[in-house]
Amino acid sequence: MTRIASSARIDPKAVVEDGAVIGENAIIGPLSYVGADVVLGDGVQLMHHATVEGATRLGPGCQVFPMAVIGGAPQSVRHDASQTRLEVGRNCIFREGVTINTGSSHGGGITVVGDDNLFLANSHVGHDCRIGNGVILSNNVMIGGHVVVHDKVILSGGAAIHQFVQIGRQAFVGGLAGVVNDVIPYAMIVDNPAMMGGLNVVGMQRAGIEREEIHLVRKAYKTIFSSGLILENAELARAEFGGKSHAVDEMLRFILEREAERSLTTPGSRRRKGAA
Known part of the structure; x- marks a missing residue:
């Protein structure tokens, strides 16, 4: 059964499926969509044409901009169509066209996103990923499945991260870098194929x-x-x-x-x- 807090504001043109849970002071804009297994925390804001679907939980204060799809099914031919999850922490911002997939049946069944992360336009996070806190994905960043990104990493525009890669805390990945191997904490990554160009001294x-x-x-x-x-x-x-x-x-x-x-x-x- 749907549970909607009395202080939530839902545009009459929005679609909220029966079963969704909407927290206090949440705002759901026109032509946005909230699936039946979605939980939106207090103060979550969905702009017009935003989609949150699947078994997805957004923590308090998250913002989803137009045309973003949060909680879409995993893009994996091995997934067996069973229900998997996406857990998102507090105060994350998903700008226009961002896509974040739930976990897969063969990879643990859950994608996890921490707190205070910024996902800029058209960036993508694949199934079964683990994203830490204070991470920035610039425009058009592509993260494959099963990737681990630790706290305060910055991924510059168009960077592509191969599946199963781990990126250490406060690493900086340059624009258009193609990262196919693990990245140590505090590294500065450049080029395609990616190499380490030194340490992220400015970040430190x-x-x-x-x-x-x-x-x-x-x-x-x-x-x-x-x-x-x-x-x-x-x-x-x-x-x-x-x-x-x-x-x-x-x-x-x-x-x-x-x-x-x-x-x-x-x-x-x-x-x-x-x-x-």
Whole structure:
């Protein structure tokens, strides 16, 4: 049975299926659609022509702009059409044309999005993904299924993330980058195919990380990627820098303790202009 808070405002041209739950002070605009298994938290706002469907829960304060489709079925030929879920935290913004899929029957059955995330126009999150807090997807970013994106990552316009990739905390992925392997925390990713162009020092500074700790991260980074023996080098870096920096420890855990389907994105030289 539908449960609609008395303070919710629903345009008469909107469609709210029987069974939906609408929180206090929610606003549902004209020609928007809310499915029968949807739960909208307090203060959620759906603009005109917005769609929230499937077994989807939007936390308080989320905004869904026109033509966005939140909670669509997974785009997977292996999915068996059983009901799967999408869980979204607080204060997420989904701009025009954004699509977020529910989980799949073969991948855990749930897609999870954290708090305070910004999804710009026409960005896409595939089935069974895990998106952290404070993440920004710029226009036309494409994230394949089963991807994990940690807190405060920025994905620039047109970046494409391969399925099963993990992107570490506060990494920055440049525009049009094609990311096919895992990305360590605090990395700066450029080019297509993607390579690591250094560390996201500006992001670390903006996060309030002190200069001394950034210096330690740089030293650990140089040790880790000084040769192709990344795991061995990471063990050396742990022996030298372990316990001295939270950021370094986080980077080392990501490399040494992750359960990974993909290899690591590594540093490289930009291809010369005109090179084959």
